Every structure is written in C-alpha cells, then in structure tokens.
Amino acid sequence: MRVEDIDQQRSSMDAAQRQLEDLDHLGLEWDGEVIYQQDRYSAYEEALARLPHYECYCSRKDIQEASRAPHAIPGQYPGTCRNLSEEERKAQRALLVDASRIPALRLRSEVSSFTVHDELAGNYTGEVDDMILRRGGNANQMGPLGSDWAYNLAVVVDDGEQGIDQVVRGDDLLSSAPRQAYLAQLLGYDIPQYVHVPLVLNHEGKRLAKRDGAVTLREMLEESDLASIIGHLAQSLGYEGIGNADELLEAFDPVEFAQHGSAHKPFTWTNLL
Known part of the structure; x- marks a missing residue:
C-alpha cells in the first residue's frame, strides 16, 4: 500500500487516513506497512x-x-x-x-x-x-x-x-504511460503491464464531480449499509446479487470490461429498489 502524497500543498495526512479506512471498510487488505512518498x-x-x-x-x-x-x-x-x-x-x-x-x-x-x-x-x-x-x-x-x-x-x-x-488506473492517465515507461527503461526497471480502465462519468459524459451525487464511501454509508453499497457498485459494473468484496472479486472478469466510461447513477435508497 502506497500513499501518493508527493504534492505537499494538496496532500493531507487526515485525508490519507480516511482513504485507508475506506479501503479497510471495503474489505481490501494489503501486505506490510503503508509507504508514504514524503518519506x-x-x-x-x-x-x-x-x-x-x-x-x-x-x-x-x-x-x-x-x-x-x-x-x-x-x-x-x-x-x-x-x-x-x-x-x-x-x-x-x-x-x-x-x-x-x-x-x-x-x-x-x-x-x-x-x-x-x-x-x-x-x-x-x-x-x-x-x-x-x-x-x-x-x-x-x-x-x-x-x-x-x-x-x-x-x-x-x-x-x-x-x-x-501491473498498473491498473483510469484511462485519463493513459497519456502518462509512455513518459513513465520511458523513465522506467532509463532507470533499468521492468516496464509494468498497463490496464487503463474507463472512468465513471456523469450523465453528460463528463468527469464525475461531487455535484453529481454522493460519490464517496462515507457519504454512501450515511444512507445505507456496506453490503448494499457494494451491491450497487457491482450492479453498475453489470454484476447482480453481489453482497461483499470477495463475491465481487470472484465474479469480476476484466475481459468483459467496457471500452467506454459508464454513467454514474447517484447512490440513494430508491436506486436499490
């Protein structure tokens, strides 16, 4: 687990801690100690x-x-x-x-x-x-x-x-891959496998923002329980009947990944009915 806090002006230890807690809530585990770029x-x-x-x-x-x-x-x-x-x-x-x-x-x-x-x-x-x-x-x-x-x-x-x-991230960062791969080659590192996945977009096809609804885990937890939230996220990927992170991992197939961004549907109780 690495906290990318290299931007000193925009990075916050409090924000990093919240993100780590959110990952823990989702059942995502990591090996070893957390690494911070500022160290x-x-x-x-x-x-x-x-x-x-x-x-x-x-x-x-x-x-x-x-x-x-x-x-x-x-x-x-x-x-x-x-x-x-x-x-x-x-x-x-x-x-x-x-x-x-x-x-x-x-x-x-x-x-x-x-x-x-x-x-x-x-x-x-x-x-x-x-x-x-x-x-x-x-x-x-x-x-x-x-x-x-x-x-x-x-x-x-x-x-x-x-x-x-292996580097899996949003396709808005695909243009960064050639620069980073070239640097890796110069430094003698193996170039990782890249998988740039589509972003979740708003109804206008633009990058998702807070004005588009509750998009953070903490905001979602104010409205529902974790199992329902994971089920909602799984449904947005085309998987039904998912209740926890382990079930989503077992069902998930990257080969079926959409080639275009999917539209975000704000998380509310009505979306679960």
Missing part, C-alpha cells in the same frame, strides 16, 4: 543522479508563450534551456537568485515518443518531452531544497523498487 525523497534523489538532466529557468509564462509559436506542440516543453552554454546558465542562475527562485530540473530525453502496450487500448504511442523531474519556483514558498519532486519520477521509482508489475 522517500532520498530514493528520488538517487534516481535523479542516474538520469540525464539539466536546469530549466523558464517560468510558466515563458513556456506558455513558447507553445504559441508556429509549429510548437501544445503542452510540450520546447527545449528552451536544453542547450544553453555554461555562461548562459550562470546568467540565468543569477537572475533566479535575485528573484528568490530556484530552477527546475528536466530530463534530457533522447526520444520524442514512446510506445507502450495497454491490455484494453492495445499499443499506444505518446509524446515524450524533457519532462520535469524536480520542480522549481519561489524559494520562499517551497519546502527544503530537493523536496519538490515531480509525480512522474516518484511513481516510476516507487513502482520499480516495490516490484509493481
């Missing part, structure tokens, strides 16, 4: 030393303006700082010091794309740019130097060192 900075530092990288002095505004240039790929870093001379880097560092900022660290990628195999989507080729490995920013608003690690690096290192051989 693994030294592992990310060691991995960074093994990767080709360079300092990036660009602000978000700089990158946005560069992406508007002709032939630029939207959302992809254009490599502004990749080939600066040492004199140019010294000048940029001095400007950042004056502004109380620290540079980001970017991967010096040798490819522009990478192909992975997904069990549902098949072969998928995605863009790979000089992705952020450690974020920069305002030195006065950040934690200790070297602590603001990028999620892509952290999750690849964690998966590799913890022996994760």
Whole structure:
C-alpha cells in the first residue's frame, strides 16, 4: 500500500487516513506497512543522479508563450534551456537568485515518443518531452531544497523498487504511460503491464464531480449499509446479487470490461429498489 502524497500543498495526512479506512471498510487488505512518498525523497534523489538532466529557468509564462509559436506542440516543453552554454546558465542562475527562485530540473530525453502496450487500448504511442523531474519556483514558498519532486519520477521509482508489475488506473492517465515507461527503461526497471480502465462519468459524459451525487464511501454509508453499497457498485459494473468484496472479486472478469466510461447513477435508497 502506497500513499501518493508527493504534492505537499494538496496532500493531507487526515485525508490519507480516511482513504485507508475506506479501503479497510471495503474489505481490501494489503501486505506490510503503508509507504508514504514524503518519506522517500532520498530514493528520488538517487534516481535523479542516474538520469540525464539539466536546469530549466523558464517560468510558466515563458513556456506558455513558447507553445504559441508556429509549429510548437501544445503542452510540450520546447527545449528552451536544453542547450544553453555554461555562461548562459550562470546568467540565468543569477537572475533566479535575485528573484528568490530556484530552477527546475528536466530530463534530457533522447526520444520524442514512446510506445507502450495497454491490455484494453492495445499499443499506444505518446509524446515524450524533457519532462520535469524536480520542480522549481519561489524559494520562499517551497519546502527544503530537493523536496519538490515531480509525480512522474516518484511513481516510476516507487513502482520499480516495490516490484509493481501491473498498473491498473483510469484511462485519463493513459497519456502518462509512455513518459513513465520511458523513465522506467532509463532507470533499468521492468516496464509494468498497463490496464487503463474507463472512468465513471456523469450523465453528460463528463468527469464525475461531487455535484453529481454522493460519490464517496462515507457519504454512501450515511444512507445505507456496506453490503448494499457494494451491491450497487457491482450492479453498475453489470454484476447482480453481489453482497461483499470477495463475491465481487470472484465474479469480476476484466475481459468483459467496457471500452467506454459508464454513467454514474447517484447512490440513494430508491436506486436499490
């Protein structure tokens, strides 16, 4: 079990504890102690030393303006700082010091794309740019130097060192797989098997939000018992007569997974009748 709390500004120990309790309520068990990413900075530092990288002095505004240039790929870093001379880097560092900022660290990628195999989507080729490995920013608003690690690096290192051989997650993250697989290859880790499953969507076909009804386990438990909740979730996957997590696991067949997101039906007592 790993708590992905690498984002210090948005992560909360209270929220992590609630999520672990929710998993326990559902009957999901895990082996060993819970691992927290905020305890693994030294592992990310060691991995960074093994990767080709360079300092990036660009602000978000700089990158946005560069992406508007002709032939630029939207959302992809254009490599502004990749080939600066040492004199140019010294000048940029001095400007950042004056502004109380620290540079980001970017991967010096040798490819522009990478192909992975997904069990549902098949072969998928995605863009790979000089992705952020450690974020920069305002030195006065950040934690200790070297602590603001990028999620892509952290999750690849964690998966590799913890022996994760299968990654199952929402298909909104499919575009991240080529970048992460490329990082895994550079670091000498086995690339895991990917299974990107459809999201549960609202009636408009958009990502589910709280305004679409009771979507957290705790909210559902205020209206019903756990067996009914699991039965409702199983029914949304096309399985009838399921009353607990073990029964759902026995009945579940990933081969039958829908290729498109399913519509969420808010959990209420009337839905159970």
